[in-house]
Amino acid sequence: MPTDANEQSVGLVTPITHHFEHDFELACGKILAGYDLVYETYGELNSERSNAILICHALSGNHHAAGFHSFDDKRPGWFDHYIGPGKPIDTNRFFVVALNNIGGCSGSTGPQSINPATGKRWGADFPGLRVRDWVKSQAELSDLLGIDVWAAIVGGSLGGMQALRWSLEYPERLKHCVVIASAMKLSAQNIAFNEVARKAIMSDPAFHDGNYLEHDTLPRDGLALARMVGHITYLSDEVLGSKFGRELRSGSFKMGQDEGVEFQIQSYLNYQGESFSGAFDANSYIRMTQALDFFDLAREYDNDPVAAFENAQCDFFAVSFTTDWRFSPERSQEMVQALMAAQKKISYVEIESKLGHDAFLLPNARYQEVFAAYMNRVHKSIKRKR
Amino acid sequence: MPTDANEQSVGLVTPITHHFEHDFELACGKILAGYDLVYETYGELNSERSNAILICHALSGNHHAAGFHSFDDKRPGWFDHYIGPGKPIDTNRFFVVALNNIGGCSGSTGPQSINPATGKRWGADFPGLRVRDWVKSQAELSDLLGIDVWAAIVGGSLGGMQALRWSLEYPERLKHCVVIASAMKLSAQNIAFNEVARKAIMSDPAFHDGNYLEHDTLPRDGLALARMVGHITYLSDEVLGSKFGRELRSGSFKMGQDEGVEFQIQSYLNYQGESFSGAFDANSYIRMTQALDFFDLAREYDNDPVAAFENAQCDFFAVSFTTDWRFSPERSQEMVQALMAAQKKISYVEIESKLGHDAFLLPNARYQEVFAAYMNRVHKSIKRKR
CATH class of the missing domain: 3.40.50.1820 (Alpha/Beta hydrolase fold, catalytic domain)
Known part of the structure; x- marks a missing residue:
């Protein structure tokens, strides 16, 4: 505090x-x-x-x-x-x-x-x-x-x-x-984005049909992806542009130096996805998005x-x-x-x-x-x- | 023909x-x-x-x-x-x-x-x-x-x-x-969607750091997800709405009958993703989206x-x-x-x-x-x- x-x-x-x-x-x-x-x-x-x-x-x-x-x-x-x-x-x-x-x-x-x-x-x-x-x-x-x-x-x-x-x-x-x-x-587009999020979670082999806790693991990649999609769509094009634009976090635009080039928006999204996937439960995310779709x-x-x-x-x-x-x-x-x-x-x-x-x-x-x-x-x- | x-x-x-x-x-x-x-x-x-x-x-x-x-x-x-x-x-x-x-x-x-x-x-x-x-x-x-x-x-x-x-x-x-x-x-939002697509492919364990062909497999789930994101974003909210709305493909909205409920937009997207993932190369998709980002x-x-x-x-x-x-x-x-x-x-x-x-x-x-x-x-x- x-x-x-x-x-x-x-x-x-x-x-x-x-x-x-x-x-x-x-x-x-x-x-x-x-x-x-x-x-x-x-x-x-x-x-x-x-x-x-x-x-x-x-x-x-x-x-x-x-x-x-x-x-x-x-x-x-x-x-x-x-x-x-x-x-x-x-x-x-x-x-x-x-x-x-x-x-x-x-x-x-x-x-x-x-x-x-x-x-x-x-x-x-x-x-x-x-x-x-x-x-x-x-x-x-x-x-x-x-x-x-x-x-x-x-x-x-x-x-x-x-x-x-x-x-x-x-x-x-x-x-x-x-x-x-x-x-x-919700509109069809909204349902579509939620479907991508759920699919990302369920495709993660660590998901184990939702019983990941019994397998002592977490579908981190899938949940991170779901969050990345959410994050992009909950922000406007405008704010992403003004916040990140095409700025690089690492590497260089110079020809011949493509290795390791990363836009700031990429690393930001990856960070957001990863921190969320450690803090939220994948099954909860699925149930919540289903309730959204059904409403x-x-x-x-x-x-x-x-x-x-x-x-x-x-x-x-x-x-x-x-x-x-x-x-x-x-x-x-x-x-x-x-x-x-x-x-x-x-x-x-x-x-x-x-x-x-x-x-x-x-x-x-x-x-x-x-x-x-x-x-x-x-x-x-x-x-x-x- | x-x-x-x-x-x-x-x-x-x-x-x-x-x-x-x-x-x-x-x-x-x-x-x-x-x-x-x-x-x-x-x-x-x-x-x-x-x-x-x-x-x-x-x-x-x-x-x-x-x-x-x-x-x-x-x-x-x-x-x-x-x-x-x-x-x-x-x-x-x-x-x-x-x-x-x-x-x-x-x-x-x-x-x-x-x-x-x-x-x-x-x-x-x-x-x-x-x-x-x-x-x-x-x-x-x-x-x-x-x-x-x-x-x-x-x-x-x-x-x-x-x-x-x-x-x-x-x-x-x-x-x-x-x-x-x-x-x-491209705008930051565009790069962000491409990053989600690449991440989906690379997170698929069948991707094997891009050497999936040597492992006799394909990162189908990842590529399908990438395509689903592309598909949603290359269509308008309007057309998704008029094409699919909130129509169900299976199941019923009736309370107590939630099992197996699927919106048409869900099955459509899954179909699109799956058919694409059998026909396109994941490494090509990654290289193409990178060229897009860099332009x-x-x-x-x-x-x-x-x-x-x-x-x-x-x-x-x-x-x-x-x-x-x-x-x-x-x-x-x-x-x-x-x-x-x-x-x-x-x-x-x-x-x-x-x-x-x-x-x-x-x-x-x-x-x-x-x-x-x-x-x-x-x-x-x-x-x-x-």
């Missing part, structure tokens, strides 16, 4: 693990005989229990959304730019809950957990997941924490899909739905998103970023159109950014400003209720 | 292989002690030898640009939509030459050839290539065929880079330079493309496609700007298409029309000279 991090940081935080004893039926029909959720909280729950904000994570995120786990920690939680005292999700006002989803690899029940039926790790046998499974487990966490109604549920990317699913499944349990850089469903908000409503949103009771806030080409502004606009047609309250802003999809995690003055303004509104609506 | 293919087809064609006996020095300084080029020709060379058109191929192309190799052939050459009697590159008027580049895997000297120094296949030891190496070998082929001046040199994508390099290296040897869906250099038209001219084009003597025709995001219209526009600033004759058209980068190979009425119009001009300039 940097010494200058204190003022706008939630500071040191400690994850909590809760074991739910009861059976948990997944959308696929399979049953988890009990499950763990690991979560963190920031700020204080007010006496009316009305100031709680739920943070849903994206593909490679987890429960550690803000603050630091120790004084040695160099990097704060993944959404630290937007959660903390005086930040848009102001921990002086709100009680913030962030969890690791089922199927993840940061402490909640997932492929690395022991399957009680066999006494071995789940590995590839961990059941397939849908976004609704996460939302259902998050509802059980809400019950545990005594939160009947969330002041807001906030998510970016795959996290935004969870927030959207909440608004349909538990319409009376949230006041505001904040959907950042997300979509009502289709309006499928059960005859593919009519207006009909899907009919039951929603919350207000909506949507944010998109100009250079995000995996969750493009068009996808957010479609959602906004459907919400308006369903006569819901929806605020939408498209933020100018060069950073592609990753912009939703990174500092940006305008994003900061409109996010803070919306969260102010959320806060005011809490106060009015009292 | 389909029976109805005759009228606008060059019909049956037979590749010719020529062995060049002399040493060929590559840009990297290494020497090929003789080399083979395989090529095809369509149409007749006129007595003035002034109606010859050179076709340069892209990443996975070869010498088979038009017509059929046998009556059993189901698919014609890769540029058959645009080469043939009455087509834009009209074989009633032009003598068309298409070759497989050095480093390829369709018959010209490449990684699968025997290294005369060792008596074994080159494999991974095949020297690194630059676009200029191809252009130099194409100039030797021109000498062989007695073509002092090409009426036009035509290329798309990586082929366009060869046409551009010709205009700088042998300015007096071409009258027209046709550059389709190409660029003066930088203006690098030796202080990064000033205007200075680079100063010596060019030919007229230029550039084409781009609206949804091509790997060789976007912006890249063509930069080239056009530089050519105008260098006071060259340049015609440029941006074609409306939903097909992404692959549009340059596919039927398109407007593209057909402007391409034919330009080639008419090329033909008229030949006649005027007589």
